Amino acid sequence: MSLYYEAAAILANPDKTGGSLVSRIYKKKDLKSSPGQVFALVAEASKWSLVLKDVIEKCRLLAEERKLTPILALLLTHDLLLAKNGVAAPATHVLKLAVTRHKARLGAEFTKARIRYGHATLAAFREAVNNGELDTEEDATQKAVRHPRWVRVNALKTTLEQQLSTTFAGFKEAKTLSEVLLAPRASKMYFRDPNIPNLLALPSKIELGRSSAYTSGQIIFQDKASCFPAYLLDLSQDDGDVIDGCAAPGNKTTHLAAIVSSQSNSRQNQRVIAFERDKVRTGTLQKMVKLASADKVVSVKGSSDFIAAKPGSDEFANVGAILLDPSCSGTGIVGRDDALKMHLPIPQAGADHAQKTSKNKKRKRGDETDTASEPAAVLDLDLDDSTPEETLMDGKLSERLTALSKFQLHILNHAMRFDAARKITYSTCSIHFEENEGVVFQALASTVARERGWKILKRERQVEGLKKWNVRGVWEEDKLSCVVDEETKKEVLQSCIRCDKGTEEGTMGFFVAALVRDDVPTSNGSTEVAVSKDDEWKGFSEDEAVQEMASTTTSVENDTKERKKKRRKEHK
Numbered sequence: 248m249s250l251y252y253e254a255a256a257i258l259a260n261p262d263k264t265g266g267s268l269v270s271r272i273y274k275k276k277d278l279k280s281s282p283g284q285v286f287a288l289v290a291e292a293s294k295w296s297l298v299l300k301d302v303i304e305k306c307r308l309l310a311e312e313r314k315l316t317p318i319l320a321l322l323l324t325h326d327l328l329l330a331k332n333g334v335a336a337p338a339t340h341v342l343k344l345a346v347t348r349h350k351a352r353l354g355a356e357f358t359k360a361r362i363r364y365g366h367a368t369l370a371a372f373r374e375a376v377n378n379g380e381l382d383t384e385e386d387a388t389q390k391a392v393r394h395p396r397w398v399r400v401n402a403l404k405t406t407l408e409q410q411l412s413t414t415f416a417g418f419k420e421a422k423t424l425s426e427v428l429l430a431p432r433a434s435k436m437y438f439r440d441p442n443i444p445n446l447l448a449l450p451s452k453i454e455l456g457r458s459s460a461y462t463s464g465q466i467i468f469q470d471k472a473s474c475f476p477a478y479l480l481d482l483s484q485d486d487g488d489v490i491d492g493c494a495a496p497g498n499k500t501t502h503l504a505a506i507v508s509s510q511s512n513s514r515q516n517q518r519v520i521a522f523e524r525d526k527v528r529t530g531t532l533q534k535m536v537k538l539a540s541a542d543k544v545v546s547v548k549g550s551s552d553f554i555a556a557k558p559g560s561d562e563f564a565n566v567g568a569i570l571l572d573p574s575c576s577g578t579g580i581v582g583r584d585d586a587l588k589m590h591l592p593i594p595q596a597g598a599d600h601a602q603k604t605s606k607n608k609k610r611k612r613g614d615e616t617d618t619a620s621e622p623a624a625v626l627d628l629d630l631d632d633s634t635p636e637e638t639l640m641d642g643k644l645s646e647r648l649t650a651l652s653k654f655q656l657h658i659l660n661h662a663m664r665f666d667a668a669r670k671i672t673y674s675t676c677s678i679h680f681e682e683n684e685g686v687v688f689q690a691l692a693s694t695v696a697r698e699r700g701w702k703i704l705k706r707e708r709q710v711e712g713l714k715k716w717n718v719r720g721v722w723e724e725d726k727l728s729c730v731v732d733e734e735t736k737k738e739v740l741q742s743c744i745r746c747d748k749g750t751e752e753g754t755m756g757f758f759v760a761a762l763v764r765d766d767v768p769t770s771n772g773s774t775e776v777a778v779s780k781d782d783e784w785k786g787f788s789e790d791e792a793v794q795e796m797a798s799t800t801t802s803v804e805n806d807t808k809e810r811k812k813k814r815r816k817e818h819k
């Protein structure tokens with residue numbers, strides 16, 4: 248019987264353990280049931296939860312059975328009505344009895360629900376549920392802007408063709424992305440992305456999280472937009488080493504590694520150097536790099552601040568390209584469509600009393616059945632840990648954007664100081680001008696850009712797949728303190744790439760631009776953007792200080808002091 252108690256405890260999550268459902272299950276050390284069994288129970292019960300919640304409430308199960316919490320009631324009712332072998336417990340077990348006593352009524356309510364949903368047989372009902380058709384009632388317009396499951400085939404381990412003939416064998420090739428978006432959400436179909444090599448779009452509820460291709464790192468879940476920065480760098484062997492300045496969890500790092508490896512020959516020893524400031528996220532990065540077999544190419548600089556890296560040092564003398572995807576407001580991130588949703592039954596009058604009474608009694612299994620730790624009526628259960636970053640900052644949006652954009656400009660300016668660097672991509676998963684075009688305009692106007700000859704990579708010089716991408720930079724009036732002439736503005740905005748969320752392109756909200764310079768750095772102006780004198784990062788002011796940025800602030804301030812000292816020396 249530990250299966251139901253263990254699954255209920257993981258779902259109730261009284262200790263507020265972070266991470267995806269899968270990692271929470273696998274991290275639990277003292278599980279008696281197999282993790283696969285717990286996951287299967289939770290995943291199946293979630294799929295049916297909208298129906299079962301209703302069935303349980305109509306039968307007043309929680310009011311009559313004081314041993315049951317909403318989660319336990321849902322899991323047990325699922326197995327009673329839908330599992331091949333029924334409830335996995337001895338016939339006389341107290342929990343099994345708590346549902347089998349009501350089998351006839353639960354069964355009758357379930358049949359009524361099937362008919363209400365318009366399915367003549369249980370098989371048809373199952374198919375609809377497996378296709379995710381019950382989740383929400385969407386009209387065609389909403390379906391057209393669904394978020395697909397983007398899958399990047401990891402060229403370090405496999406090829407697209409190999410994956411199509413194994414993992415995706417039996418899947419139909421769609422001719423357009425909208426075919427995938429409009430199809431039932433678990434349909435076996437894929438669409439080859441026309442912009443990014445080795446990228447597929449699949450319906451959002453396709454269960455791939457436990458496929459061997461995913462668990463062995465042959466395929467990686469990565470939003471289309473998030474594949475733009477590494478691809479936009481358009482790396483060649485001549486570019487030497489590549490820095491990923493803000494790497495965890497490592498989606499773009501492993502993408503860079505795949506691109507670098509695809510063109511390396513035995514004479515070249517191109518490397519990817521991945522910086523990650525945060526200790527915990529460094530762990531995730533290391534795991535991801537290893538799983539993707541990128542460790543032959545990637546050197547992880549864990550718990551290391553990119554801003555503290557010395558641009559002129561021998562270690563980076565061969566760094567020709569830098570990918571910079573710094574912390575941002577994350578406002579472009581879309582809620583994951585593939586996350587499991589578990590709808591829980593609401594206890595009716597009578598149940599409250601019973602559960603309060605039972606709470607006072609000594610519980611055999613501690614918090615497993617404790618209603619006090621029962622969460623809200625719908626549980627959102629994320630299936631994977633590869634979300635770019637959660638940047639939590641307090642305060643008003645405008646203040647947050649000011650603090651973030653100062654930091655972003657500073658880190659971009661730092662990247663422009665690397666002696667051998669000729670290419671940089673700057674990206675965010677933010678929708679705000681301040682963090683995107685605003686940073687790029689200011690970076691182009693900065694002293695370091697002018698001294699070293701950094702310019703925007705114009706659209707016509709961009710890699711083919713992104714040159715043809717039509718969503719481009721936007722302008723917002725009165726957001727910049729520097730003056731930009733109309734021609735430059737037009738050119739820079741055309742060179743910036745945006746992805747909008749909630750459109751028929753199926754992407755998250757995203758921004759990327761590339762800066763480049765020719766081999767010989769120029770000392771005169773390289774851009775017509777009028778220069779703001781105030782292009783220096785001064786660290787976060789006290790009221791802008793945010794927890795997320797704490798460690799950066801210190802090193803940034805030190806770095807700024809050092810540079811000021813150096814400049815004073817130079818001027819003498």
Ligand SMILES: C[S@@+](CC[C@H](N)C(=O)[O-])C[C@H]1O[C@@H](n2cnc3c(N)ncnc32)[C@H](O)[C@@H]1O
Nearest residue numbers: 493496497498499523524525552553572574636
């Ligand atoms: C937006 S996330 C990067 C997502 C990643 N590029 C990917 O695609 O998987 C930003 C990351 O940069 C890290 N970071 C922020 N400032 C940093 C700095 N100064 N040096 C190194 N890492 C930094 C954050 O801890 C966070 O993990």
